[in-house]
Amino acid sequence: MFLVYSASPISRGCVNGLFQPLTADRAATARRYVMFTLAINWRECFKIILPLHTMKRAKTTQAGPSKKATKKQEGNRKDEPKDSQESSEEEASTSKASFASKPDYQNFDQFLTHLEVQRFSTADSIKEFSFRKKRVRVLSKNEDVKESSKGGVVYWMSRDGRVQDNWALLFAQRLALKLELPLSVVFCLVPKFLNATIRHYKFMMGGLQEVEQQCRTLDISFHLLIGPPVERLPEFVKTNDIGAVVCDFSPLRLPRQWVDDVGKALPKSVPLVQVDAHNVVPLWVASDKQEYAARTIRNKINSKLNEFLSEFPPVVPHPHGSGCKRSKPVDWPAAYAKLQCDMDVDEVQWAQPGYKAACEQLYEFCSLRLRHFNDKRNDPTADALSGLSPWLHFGQISAQRCALEVQRFRGQHKASADAFCEEAIVRRELADNFCYYNEHYDSLKGLSSWAYQTLDAHRKDKRDPCYNLEELEKSLTYDDLWNSAQLQLVREGKMHGFLRMYWAKKILEWTATPELALEYAILLNDKYSLDGRDPNGYVGCMWSIGGIHDMGWKERAIFGKVRYMNYQGCRRKFDVNAFVMRYGGKVHKKK
Numbered sequence: 001m002f003l004v005y006s007a008s009p010i011s012r013g014c015v016n017g018l019f020q021p022l023t024a025d026r027a028a029t030a031r032r033y034v035m036f037t038l039a040i041n042w043r044e045c046f047k048i049i050l051p052l053h054t055m056k057r058a059k060t061t062q063a064g065p066s067k068k069a070t071k072k073q074e075g076n077r078k079d080e081p082k083d084s085q086e087s088s089e090e091e092a093s094t095s096k097a098s099f100a101s102k103p104d105y106q107n108f109d110q111f112l113t114h115l116e117v118q119r120f121s122t123a124d125s126i127k128e129f130s131f132r133k134k135r136v137r138v139l140s141k142n143e144d145v146k147e148s149s150k151g152g153v154v155y156w157m158s159r160d161g162r163v164q165d166n167w168a169l170l171f172a173q174r175l176a177l178k179l180e181l182p183l184s185v186v187f188c189l190v191p192k193f194l195n196a197t198i199r200h201y202k203f204m205m206g207g208l209q210e211v212e213q214q215c216r217t218l219d220i221s222f223h224l225l226i227g228p229p230v231e232r233l234p235e236f237v238k239t240n241d242i243g244a245v246v247c248d249f250s251p252l253r254l255p256r257q258w259v260d261d262v263g264k265a266l267p268k269s270v271p272l273v274q275v276d277a278h279n280v281v282p283l284w285v286a287s288d289k290q291e292y293a294a295r296t297i298r299n300k301i302n303s304k305l306n307e308f309l310s311e312f313p314p315v316v317p318h319p320h321g322s323g324c325k326r327s328k329p330v331d332w333p334a335a336y337a338k339l340q341c342d343m344d345v346d347e348v349q350w351a352q353p354g355y356k357a358a359c360e361q362l363y364e365f366c367s368l369r370l371r372h373f374n375d376k377r378n379d380p381t382a383d384a385l386s387g388l389s390p391w392l393h394f395g396q397i398s399a400q401r402c403a404l405e406v407q408r409f410r411g412q413h414k415a416s417a418d419a420f421c422e423e424a425i426v427r428r429e430l431a432d433n434f435c436y437y438n439e440h441y442d443s444l445k446g447l448s449s450w451a452y453q454t455l456d457a458h459r460k461d462k463r464d465p466c467y468n469l470e471e472l473e474k475s476l477t478y479d480d481l482w483n484s485a486q487l488q489l490v491r492e493g494k495m496h497g498f499l500r501m502y503w504a505k506k507i508l509e510w511t512a513t514p515e516l517a518l519e520y521a522i523l524l525n526d527k528y529s530l531d532g533r534d535p536n537g538y539v540g541c542m543w544s545i546g547g548i549h550d551m552g553w554k555e556r557a558i559f560g561k562v563r564y565m566n567y568q569g570c571r572r573k574f575d576v577n578a579f580v581m582r583y584g585g586k587v588h589k590k591k
């Protein structure tokens with residue numbers, strides 16, 4: 001059972017009180033402050049000055065084309081924020097309206113400026129924004145923040161490694177602004193995490209270095225604590241007299257255990273609050289049970305997008321100090337020296353870590369590849385996918401931001417924009433749903449009974465050939481397409497989405513048992529893929545090998561009724577030879 005916010009009686013220091021409108025006085029002070037800081041920041045922001053009409057459009061057309069909608073929005077900024085229920089219709093019109101016309105940016109710098117404009121035209125800060133209270137749940141018994149706490153509010157960043165477009169940090173800032181308390185961000189770096197390699201650590205830590213810099217410019221202190229959260233975070237909270245902890249959300253076993261452990265170890269007086277900053281529709285709002293398939297969750301999600309697919313307000317410079325004795329710059333080389341991971345699988349060149357690189361990927365996708373997404377996304381020789389999954393996995397960009405920006409092109413590329421949202425919202429959030437509600441998300445115990453029974457019935461079928469892990473890892477199969485896909489994974493830390501399905505299904509065909517097949521697929525995916533250890537990965541492997549979210553097909557050897565894929569089918573879909581030439585997979589002799 002989880003607690004969702006309810007509109008209970010509030011005190012000023014109660015986290016629930018955050019959803020209350022500000023008093024007129026406080027709103028006016030806030031507005032004066034924000035206008036002052038914005039005056040400084042906007043000048044900075046617009047050093048690369050966009051043509052004036054672009055800014056005008058951002059405030060009118062993009063944030064709402066009809067005068068009525070614009071007036072409403074302005075009204076909302078000038079007056080008190082309404083409570084979240086009241087304003088949902090308003091946001092709905094805003095978000096739909098935003099999609100009406102293609103944005104004007106011409107290059108990447110203008111794209112970054114466009115993002116800033118979007119945020120500042122949504123609200124001056126999170127304080128003036130009607131925060132969706134359903135994004136938040138209180139995990140502790142206590143919900144009252146000690147207002148005299150010197151350390152203020154801390155955002156324990158874990159899954160969502162970014163500053164802007166992060167509902168968890170926005171909520172933490174809202175709490176800190178309301179109570180006039182300091183704000184800080186903490187990340188607990190675990191030196192060994194499942195089988196993450198230096199490839200993953202460099203990507204994650206590169207992103208965090210950018211987070212540290214951004215926090216500094218916003219007067220928010222950033223702390224990198226080395227060690228498991230339960231050992232480091234409660235100690236940090238006590239030493240620094242922290243008043244409240246806000247964490248983000250992951251459906252996976254280990255991060256959930258961390259949150260549970262930290263919750264138990266925190267002082268009773270310190271509330272622990274969780275915000276789903278990864279999903280557009282918070283997981284606990286989308287559905288309260290494991291869904292059968294995309295068809296059963298699609299409408300549950302899409303019917304709530306009017307409410308949740310809103311623009312983001314900005315995280316603004318924090319006016320109440322950082323509390324935690326002005327954090328020293330992080331000693332990154334010392335942090336790297338503490339890592340105990342596989343150092344052999346090193347970084348890849350095509351994907352640079354961090355928010356800015358993520359935005360560049362999104363910018364290039366919107367400008368160059370989106371138009372081909374619908375028609376060409378199952379062709380591994382075409383450059384039609386977003387390639388965003390590494391940044392999405394580490395939370396360096398928000399899926400909500402990606403969906404918002406892609407939707408602005410709906411007028412030109414409707415089918416592609418819709419197809420992208422199906423993947424980035426519905427399929428991605430279905431994966432979170434599966435991992436959250438099925439404790440066996442990475443084992444055959446998690447399959448539907450039809451799928452388990454059919455695989456079990458074919459357990460003794462002859463595998464010819466039958467490969468071991470080393471042969472698979474070194475691309476030594478008789479299938480040059482499979483070997484090429486495996487080489488792509490090892491070299492680039494990524495495999496094309498269509499080939500991922502083929503790749504995992506062949507592992508089932510060539511491995512002694514379905515249990516081993518699932519184990520090898522997860523192991524190789526998590527070891528080499530930059531986006532590995534993600535709900536999407538567990539669900540992708542479970543779909544391919546165990547038919548989850550799928551239905552039964554014609555029965556055949558080894559697979560039983562689980563959907564089958566073969567080489568000839570790939571030949572019919574795309575130029576297999578071209579792909580093989582690109583990655584150089586060989587045809588090895590069958591054993």
Ligand SMILES: Cc1cc2nc3c(=O)[nH]c(=O)nc-3n(C[C@H](O)[C@H](O)[C@H](O)COP(=O)(O)OP(=O)(O)OC[C@H]3O[C@@H](n4cnc5c(N)ncnc54)[C@H](O)[C@@H]3O)c2cc1C
Nearest residue numbers: 385386387388389423424427428497500531532536537540
């Ligand atoms: C065996 C197997 C393993 C997989 N492992 C991973 C993994 O470790 N991490 C991972 O993020 N995805 C995984 N996927 C899902 C999917 O293949 C990738 O998300 C996609 O290839 C990422 O490339 P992209 O960012 O260019 O995707 P795009 O096609 O551009 O899609 C945009 C985003 O939508 C989401 N998305 C796309 N396809 C799916 C899908 N089928 N299910 C859920 N979300 C999706 C991703 O977040 C993706 O970044 C796996 C799929 C299979 C079959």
